[in-house]
Amino acid sequence: MKDVAARAGVGLKTVSRVVNEEPGVTPDTAARVQAAIDALGFRRNDSARLLRTRRTASVGLVLEDVADPFYAGLSRAVEDVARSHGALLFTGSSAEDPRREQELVLAFCARRVDGLVVVPAGDDHRYLTPEIDAGVATVFVDRPAGRLNADVVLTDNAGGVREGVAHLIAHGHRRIGFIGDLPVIHTAAERLRGYREAMAAAGLQVAPEWYTMGPTTPDRVRAALASMLSGPEPVTALFAGNNRVTVTAVRVLSGQPRPIALVGFDDFELADLLDPAVTVVAQDAPGMGRSAAQLLFRRLDGLAPPEPARVVLPVRLITRGSGELPPAP
Amino acid sequence: MKDVAARAGVGLKTVSRVVNEEPGVTPDTAARVQAAIDALGFRRNDSARLLRTRRTASVGLVLEDVADPFYAGLSRAVEDVARSHGALLFTGSSAEDPRREQELVLAFCARRVDGLVVVPAGDDHRYLTPEIDAGVATVFVDRPAGRLNADVVLTDNAGGVREGVAHLIAHGHRRIGFIGDLPVIHTAAERLRGYREAMAAAGLQVAPEWYTMGPTTPDRVRAALASMLSGPEPVTALFAGNNRVTVTAVRVLSGQPRPIALVGFDDFELADLLDPAVTVVAQDAPGMGRSAAQLLFRRLDGLAPPEPARVVLPVRLITRGSGELPPAP
DNA sequence: CTGAAAGCGCTTACAG
DNA sequence: CTGAAAGCGCTTACAG
Numbered sequence: 001m002k003d004v005a006a007r008a009g010v011g012l013k014t015v016s017r018v019v020n021e022e023p024g025v026t027p028d029t030a031a032r033v034q035a036a037i038d039a040l041g042f043r044r045n046d047s048a049r050l051l052r053t054r055r056t057a058s059v060g061l062v063l064e065d066v067a068d069p070f071y072a073g074l075s076r077a078v079e080d081v082a083r084s085h086g087a088l089l090f091t092g093s094s095a096e097d098p099r100r101e102q103e104l105v106l107a108f109c110a111r112r113v114d115g116l117v118v119v120p121a122g123d124d125h126r127y128l129t130p131e132i133d134a135g136v137a138t139v140f141v142d143r144p145a146g147r148l149n150a151d152v153v154l155t156d157n158a159g160g161v162r163e164g165v166a167h168l169i170a171h172g173h174r175r176i177g178f179i180g181d182l183p184v185i186h187t188a189a190e191r192l193r194g195y196r197e198a199m200a201a202a203g204l205q206v207a208p209e210w211y212t213m214g215p216t217t218p219d220r221v222r223a224a225l226a227s228m229l230s231g232p233e234p235v236t237a238l239f240a241g242n243n244r245v246t247v248t249a250v251r252v253l254s255g256q257p258r259p260i261a262l263v264g265f266d267d268f269e270l271a272d273l274l275d276p277a278v279t280v281v282a283q284d285a286p287g288m289g290r291s292a293a294q295l296l297f298r299r300l301d302g303l304a305p306p307e308p309a310r311v312v313l314p315v316r317l318i319t320r321g322s323g324e325l326p327p328a329p
Numbered sequence: 330m331k332d333v334a335a336r337a338g339v340g341l342k343t344v345s346r347v348v349n350e351e352p353g354v355t356p357d358t359a360a361r362v363q364a365a366i367d368a369l370g371f372r373r374n375d376s377a378r379l380l381r382t383r384r385t386a387s388v389g390l391v392l393e394d395v396a397d398p399f400y401a402g403l404s405r406a407v408e409d410v411a412r413s414h415g416a417l418l419f420t421g422s423s424a425e426d427p428r429r430e431q432e433l434v435l436a437f438c439a440r441r442v443d444g445l446v447v448v449p450a451g452d453d454h455r456y457l458t459p460e461i462d463a464g465v466a467t468v469f470v471d472r473p474a475g476r477l478n479a480d481v482v483l484t485d486n487a488g489g490v491r492e493g494v495a496h497l498i499a500h501g502h503r504r505i506g507f508i509g510d511l512p513v514i515h516t517a518a519e520r521l522r523g524y525r526e527a528m529a530a531a532g533l534q535v536a537p538e539w540y541t542m543g544p545t546t547p548d549r550v551r552a553a554l555a556s557m558l559s560g561p562e563p564v565t566a567l568f569a570g571n572n573r574v575t576v577t578a579v580r581v582l583s584g585q586p587r588p589i590a591l592v593g594f595d596d597f598e599l600a601d602l603l604d605p606a607v608t609v610v611a612q613d614a615p616g617m618g619r620s621a622a623q624l625l626f627r628r629l630d631g632l633a634p635p636e637p638a639r640v641v642l643p644v645r646l647i648t649r650g651s652g653e654l655p656p657a658p
Numbered sequence: 659c660t661g662a663a664a665g666c667g668c669t670t671a672c673a674g
Numbered sequence: 675c676t677g678a679a680a681g682c683g684c685t686t687a688c689a690g
Contacts, residue, residue, distance in 0.1 A: 001683065011661035016685065024659055041459050046439040048380055048683035052666050056376065058419075058440075067405040067615075069398060076396040079422060088436055090387075091420045093408060107417055110375040111387075130370050250602060270599050273579060330667065340677035345669065353675055377667035381682050 008036040060108030077289030098122025137299040141292040143186040160281040160315035161194025173237040178211040180241030216244040236327035237261035258328035279323025337365040389437030406618030427451025466628040470621040472515040489644035490523025502566040507540040509570035545573040565656035566590035587657035608652025
C-alpha cells in the first residue's frame with residue numbers, strides 16, 4: 001500500500017479510501033491510485049485490515065467428522081449462512097476426541113474468529129469460558145456443551161425415538177431391541193431414554209438383553225444384534241440408534257430367515273430402495289446447521305436476548321416398509 | 330501482551346519469549362511472566378503474530394459441495410494432512426459457479442492463506458496467476474485448471490470408463506448407453522471419451538441416441554434413460570457417468586420389466602445391498618485429497634520440482650452383480 | 659478533498 | 675539473560 005501511495009504520489013489514507021471505495025476522493029486522484037494498484041498488482045491484505053478493525057469476519061466450525069453425511073449437510077448449511085453474512089469458515093473434525101476438539105477450538109480462537117459453531121465431544125467445555133467472556137460468540141449444535149451454559153441447537157432425540165418405538169408397538173411388537181452409540185454421547189443417552197419411555201408408556205417391561213450401548217463399529221453392532229436375535233425369546237423388532245447402526249443392521253437382517261422389523265434414527269440415501277425399504281426417524285441436518293449459524297450471527301449483531309438459547313428441532317417419521325413388518329410368529 | 334509485560338515488570342520481548350517457549354529466560358522471570366499471563370487471561374493473537382511472520386499456517390479448500398459424499402471424503406483427507414502440518418483449513422463450496430469460486434479463492438488469498446486446494450469450476454483460471462506469482466501454492470484436484478498450467482491431481486476417468494464399458498461388453502452387451510454430466514465439466518468429458526474409446530476398441534458403432542450429457546438432476550436422468558430403453562433397439566446396459574446418475578438409474582431400472590445391466594462411476598454406500606448389487610468403477614476420494622494436500626505442502630516446503638505436477642490416481646472396478654447381468658433377449 | 663501520526667498485537671534484528 | 679526500537683500492512687481519529 002505504501003508502494004501504491006508513493007507511485008500515485010498520494011498519502012496512504014487516500015489509497016485506503018480508494019481500496020475501500022470510501023467517498024471523498026476526486027475521480028482524478030482515484031484514477032491515478034487505481035492505475036498504481038493495477039501496475040503494482042496490489043491486493044489488500046485482509047489479515048492486516050482485520051487486525052486493525054478487530055473483526056475477522058470468520059467463523060470456526062468444529063464437528064465430529066466432515067465425511068459423515070449428517071455433518072456434511074450441517075456443514076454446508078453453516079457455510080451458506082456464513083457466506084450470506086460475509087464471513088469465511090474455518091472447519092475442523094474432532095473425531096470425537098475432546099483433546100482434539102479443544103485444540104481446534106483454541107486455535108480458532110487464537111485467530112480471533114468472531115464466532116464458533118461446535119458439535120461438542122467430551123463432557124467438559126469450561127475451557128471455553130475465557131473465550132466466551134472475551135467475546136467469541138459460541139453456539140453448540142447436535143449436543144449441549146458439558147458444564148457450560150451456552151446456546152445450543154438440538155434435535156428432539158428422545159421424542160423421535162418415542163415416536164419410532166411407539167410405531168413398532170402399534171404394529172404389534174412387544175419385544176423390541178435398541179442398539180445405541182456410546183452412552184457418554186448426549187444424543188445416544190437421550191435416544192435410549194426415548195426407548196425406555198416408549199416401552200414404559202405401553203406398559204412393556206424391557207429385558208436387559210434387549211438394549212446395548214457402545215461403539216457403532218460394524219463388528220460390535222453385528223454381535224449385539226446376533227445376540228438379541230438368539231435365545232428363547234428373541235426380539236421381533238429393532239430400533240437402530242443412528243444411521244451407522246441402521247446400515248449394519250440392514251446387512252445383518254437381510255441374511256435373516258424370518259423378517260425383523262426395523263426403524264432407524266436419521267435418514268440416509270437409498271433407504272427407499274432397499275428391500276424392505278427402511279422406515280426412519282429423520283432429523284434435519286441442514287436445518288440444524290442453519291439454526292445454529294443464524295443464532296450465532298444474531299448474537300454477533302447483538303440481536304439475541306442475553307440468556308443462552310436452547311432450540312429443539314422436530315423430527316419426522318418416514319414409513320417405508322421395514323417398520324411396518326408384523327412380528328414374526 | 331503490553332499489559333502482561335507491565336504487570337510482570339519485564340519487556341515485551343521477554344513476554345514473547347515465554348509465550349513462544351524460546352530459550353534464554355531465567356526460570357524466575359518466566360514464572361513471573363506466566364503468573365501475569367494467567368492473572369490477565371492473556372491469549373496470544375495469532376493473526377497479529379502471523380502478520381509479522383508472514384506465514385498464516387492456513388490453507389483454503391474450495392470444492393463443489395461439501396455435502397456431496399465424494400467431496401466430503403476428499404475434504405476430510407485434506408484436513409488431516411493440513412493438521413499434520415500445523416495448518417488450519419478454510420473451506421468453501423462453489424456450487425459449480427465459477428464466479429462464486431473466484432470470490433472464495435480471492436477472499437482466501439486476501440487473508441493470505443499459504444496455499445489453496447481447488448476443485449475448479451468453470452474453464453478459465455487465469456485470474457489466479459497474480460496470486461500464484463505472489464507465492465500462493467495452488468493445487469487443483471479432480472479437474473485441471475482452465476488455461477493455467479498448475480499442479481493437479483486427477484482420477485483416471487477415461488481409463489476407468491474404458492474398463493467398465495469393456496466389462497459390459499465382455500458380458501455380451503453390444504448396445505450400451507452412457508449418461509454423463511454437463512460436457513463442460515472436465516471429468517464428464519473425459520468419461521464420455523472413455524466410453525467412446527471402449528466401444529471403438531471393440532469395433533462397436535455408437536448410435537447417437539445411446540449417450541447423453543447434461544445436468545444430473547433426477548428428472549433429466551430419468552427422461553434420458555427412458556428414451557434409451559424405448560424404441561426398436563433399446564440399450565441392454567447402461568454406464569452411469571457419476572454417482573448421482575447411478576442412484577437415479579437404480580430407481581428407474583428397479584421398475585423395469587427386463588433386467589438392464591448397470592455399471593456406475595464412483596462407489597457409494599449400500600451399493601452392495603441393492604438388488605442387484607451395483608457394480609462400480611470406484612475412485613479414491615480420500616486418496617485424491619491426501620495427494621493434493623501432500624503436494625501442496627511439498628511445494629510450500631520447497632521440496633517439489635519447479636514444473637507443475639500432474640498426478641493421476643487409478644480406479645478400481647468392483648463387481649457386485651448389476652454389471653454382470655447378461656443382455657435381455 | 660487529502661494526509662501525517664498513532665496504533666492494532668505481535669516479531670525481528672539488534673544492542674547491551 | 676533482557677529489552678528498546680522498528681516494522682508487518684492496514685485503519686482510526688484528527689487536523690488541515
